Ligand code: HEM
């Protein structure tokens with residue numbers, strides 16, 4: 001993985017020292033809140049309902065065991081023994097004291113981590129496919145390009161005060177596991193007919209109060225033009241993006257109001273000026289960064305196949321876990337393991353210090369020291385030999401980390417919601433817990449098959465509800481919580497925004513409503529192979545409306 | 557007019573606090589000073605502004621409460637959750653706003 005060079009080290013240390021000084025002056029009263037707030041946000045420190053919150057960046061979701069141990073250490077020493085992995089592949093701590101945050105950042109810096117650009121109107125942590133470098137369907141590892149973008153965008157003077165925050169995601173596979181079409185810029189790494197590497201470029205996707213699917217403005221951008229073309233997009237946005245209205249300031253609104261074609265033209269024009277400047281990436285630079293991400297040397301271990309068959313036969317629980325949480329790897333004798341952070345009835349995305357440490361140990365022993373955070377709020381061990389799956393599984397079981405539900409109905413995304421978040425209208429986590437408990441039986445989940453539920457506590461959509469197969473949005477009505485249901489959303493290569501199905505449901509009724517939707521699907525699907533999303537796309541909303549509100553009710 | 561109390565988050569650690577009758581910021585809503593008429597509310601507001609300017613607390617707000625069975629209860633769910641802590645068992649051994657359980 002990428003290692004800091006001297007410049008990176010010096011820069012991060014300097015920022016920690018600066019922030020220490022700023023916090024000191026704030027606590028002594030020398031700095032007022034209005035002056036301090038933007039400074040703390042630039043260092044990942046938010047204020048929530050009960051305490052401050054610290055958001056730590058995990059670039060493209062990649063960690064080694066040393067880093068994960070540090071995250072555990074911080075949870076234990078400075079927080080309340082746990083952290084929350086987010087849909088942006090970051091981790092959030094919910095209880096840090098302001099006075100401790102400089103120490104936390106200093107400790108993070110020792111393992112090459114920080115909280116820069118996790119807030120504010122800058123280019124945020126670049127996210128990538130969590131199976132990068134391992135997936136069988138991958139053209140090339142997207143992380144070197146994410147790293148190039150990270151280096152280029154870090155404290156970029158021109159792009160530190162954009163009209164609004166800016167999120168870039170990269171995938172290197174046909175199957176999009178990074179939800180690139182709902183990002184400000186989505187990059188799909190591919191090869192053209194000549195075998196050259198480049199990107200399909202999408203712009204103007206986003207969630208929030210105005211969800212939009214990104215428009216493709218370039219079918220093939222050669223890799224060496226990555227920075228010049230991205231700069232061109234940023235310039236057009238920086239110049240024309242709306243600064244008059246926070247709710248219209250994202251690039252998606254600019255793309256929508258300008259039209260994708262017109263905008264693409266403007267970008268091309270900028271690009272012409274930049275194409276042959278120092279922004280052009282030399283092949284040697286790409287190669288040097290790519291070398292950091294070289295996959296581990298995976299030995300041939302064909303004996304794993306026989307052991308695997310034997311273990312599966314002996315233990316149905318193990319068999320189920322392999323079936324659900326282990327995906328095919330590039331290397332035939334390996335698998336990619338999803339460590340579910342969605343225990344039945346548990347809190348999506350939370351991990352205790354002990355669990356983080358256990359995962360770090362297991363990664364070191366069985367997974368070449370590599371861990372990923374997925375945008376679905378799970379942890380991933382991307383490289384595990386089949387021959388090691390059984391001992392790994394035992395280790396996970398001991399920590400309550402072997403829930404066999406990746407991609408199933410209980411693999412729910414939920415934002416912090418009203419249990420923590422100052423912007424929330426309603427709670428997300430208790431609803432996730434209730435749904436998980438309701439559908440938690442292994443047979444039932446298996447019967448239902450792939451179904452993604454995503455929950456946000458307000459229209460900001462941090463819980464991705466717009467792209468949930470079933471999306472749940474918390475709103476406040478007459479001082480009480482109410483949940484609006486959307487159906488048919490999807491955040492993959494065929495992205496779609498879910499449609500509101502009708503009037504919302506009270507907290508005590510919403511789980512029943514979801515069950516009605518699920519039962520309706522089970523009743524109308526062609527066969528078990530037709531997933532919820534496929535069935536919904538075939539039949540549309542009406543059968544679900546009828547089931548929820550009665551056939552006689554006028555369109556809600 | 558509904559009864560009101562003054563709440564904020566403490567600057568140094570962000571923990572939610574309420575103003576009590578002696579002018580101290582306390583971590584327990586039940587000890588808060590209740591303003592029951594307009595002048596008392598104005599006094600709360602003035603105290604809040606001063607405390608913010610004095611860099612003791614941030615996010616200062618006057619909130620509505622009612623008294624029920626001898627307990628103060630904010631009208632908004634948001635404020636009830638601020639007073640009682642997350643409604644979930646967020647980590648083994650922890651509950652609500654209390655932080656770690658004391659070992660027996
Ligand atoms: C203190 C807590 C948080 C605050 C104040 C916050 C604030 C916001 C706001 C204001 C937006 C809307 C942006 C827009 O539409 O322009 C947003 C979007 C988003 N946030 Fe958060 N958020 C918080 C926590 C989280 C967490 C925990 C996650 C991950 C689970 C997250 C991930 C996202 C994502 C994925 C989006 C939608 C993508 C987009 O930007 O369009 N946020 N957030």
Ligand code: SF4
Pocket residue numbers: 415416417418421422423424425456457458459460461462463
């Ligand atoms: S969606 Fe709303 S409630 Fe949930 S974390 Fe984002 S801002 Fe908070």
